Amino acid sequence: MRSFSKKAAATLLALALVAVACGGGDDTAGDPTAAGNDAADDAGEDDDLEVGEDGVAADRADLLGAGATFITPVMLEWIRDNEPGIAVNYQSIGSGGGIAQFLEETVDFGSTERFLTDEEIEDAREIRGCEPLHIPDAFGSVVLAFNDPDLIAALEAAGQDQVILDAETIAAIFLTEITSWDDPAIAALNPDVDLPSTEMVAAHRSDGSGTTYIFTRYLSDEDANWDAQIGFGSEVDWVAGTIGGNGNEGVAAEVQQQPGAVGYLSYAYAVENDIPVAAVVNADGNVVSPTIDSISAGPDSIIDTIPDDFRYDILGVGADGYPIVGTHWILAWECGYDDATAESLKDFLSWVVTEGDTLARELLYSPVTGSFEERVLAQIERINSAN
């Protein structure tokens, strides 16, 4: 018995030692990397070094943000290159998570592809005692990608660049009412093309997603049948016979592997992976293929109608605009920040809206420009103004 208790004591002691060792290890492991990061940052921004050293302690703070995955590629570039030199930690956890964390006040800013509901706004007012602000920082679009070598061959034979779809046919494909490319409704839009009879499989996002919101919001607005059966949201009740993929990667994998698949993807993702996409008929009856210019034309066409609280959908796009377009918003508060955080947030967002355009375009996001940019900058100035 005695030796047993000694063993037990020895074991406990050993465990304690291990725990201490681990704890110590973590600390020492954490410090050098942190220092390394700082060093790398400083080395990369020689000009800002002095400003940074004077400024950091006085009126700058590191920012913490969380939300949409859709914006992550360009957000990371903005964070790396931002000239005010503000350190931002962005957690790419999805729009829903971004809104939840924002309302729980665990982050400095949220990031989302859908605006807050009235209920969320009311809750927000109760939580912090002031307005939550919507700050648009980029536009993105959703394209229809497909997998059908026969269709590509038929398009080439007819000398047509892209297959043409409109809201009704897109809705019918995703309601499984149209099940092959040679359906009369699609043939009417592509009269010169000898459409193949490939069996279609509609592929959608299985995760809740801003991309789904933009796509279903568009269809809901354009097609009464869709609105009645499915409606819109970041997650909807898809009909039987469709398949889901997790994330853009998941849908892209389905589209590239499943013969006959038709799926919707974030534009940037389709371009980067060189997946063939469809041209879409917009509200004015023009056939528009998705390009960075046609995507920018969508928001431009409705910019005068955007309300002052910046909660809007981009619908009824006409002229040269590609019609399936959505907005990405940063969520911030009108009050309750300490001065350093508020200044950093304002500096960072102002830089993104005014100077971040090139980076956004490079990564195939449509930036905020022109008179709208001025309105957004005025909105940014409201941050922390209601203290």
Place this chain on the structure above:
Amino acid sequence: MTDRKAEQVSATTLDPAPNRLRGSNGGRRADPIFRAVLMVAASSVLIILAAMIIRTTIEAWPVFAKEGILGFVTGQEWSVGTSRSEVTGTYGAFPFIYGTLKISAIAVLFAVPLAIGIALFTNEIAPPWLRRPLAYTVDTLAMVPSIVYALVGMYFFRLYFWAPVGRFVADSPVGNVPFFSGPVLLSSYWSAANILTIMILPIITAICRDVFAQVPADERNAAFAMGATRWEVMSKVIVPHSFSGIVGGTMLGLGRALGETLAVAVLIGSSQRWAPRLFFGGDAMTAVIANTFADAHPEAIWALLAIGVTLFFITMFVNVAARLIVARVGERVGGGAVV
């Protein structure tokens, strides 16, 4: 066993001198302290489990209250609402429950005969130099992370094995049976069931190997001495003798299949619908939770927790059923029970 023997030895051989028996103060206190430590360790499992169930059930309660437990379990429609304070959507989890049970059942159906075959080969047929490497290889399958299975299934197996086999079946006369009819989708119950088969194979195989090895050598030798062939020994002595162990291993495999998340989420199709067809893209309980929680509104999260609670009770039911079966079978056949 050995501990008890050691105690007996010390009790009979050592002279219980009063001083030594009393020992130091530390020694006397160590026993109750150690006992308390063990009590805490054991009860922590119960406390953690209870906390999880109670907490998730409370969170999920508004959904159960609105749909009714039966309505939630049998409801066909899953359309989420956007509220933060009340349940506005419709939450019927039947498509997910159906999917989970279906793919798990198919996986068990495939994996158990395969596992018994592998275990018999390793223990009885394989040359001795091959047995250990073979056993290690099967065990290694169990160490492959779920995400790797998911990716390999997604980019390789389903393209070159499962879908072609599915198309062959759907195009053959068997395809006239509604259950096996086309079209064959890449992401389907079929693909998910296949990946689960591979994933639960190691545990069932390992348990089968263990129980087969426990069959008394006397019985095997007696059968051989009576002139039984290898086939007869395996089918009439080893497998029947190990029946309850096989059932136990199967139930462990089934438990793993019910709870597997990532590989299923990637391969099942995630359409939030169900159909009594094998090559249909459906959905499963774990898959819908993993796929949708990140972007869910608060009320949808309650509904996902309700699925979690339901899955917990299904798993518990499977566990209890397994124990009952093993106990009943163990009484009848005897020996070899592991679980």
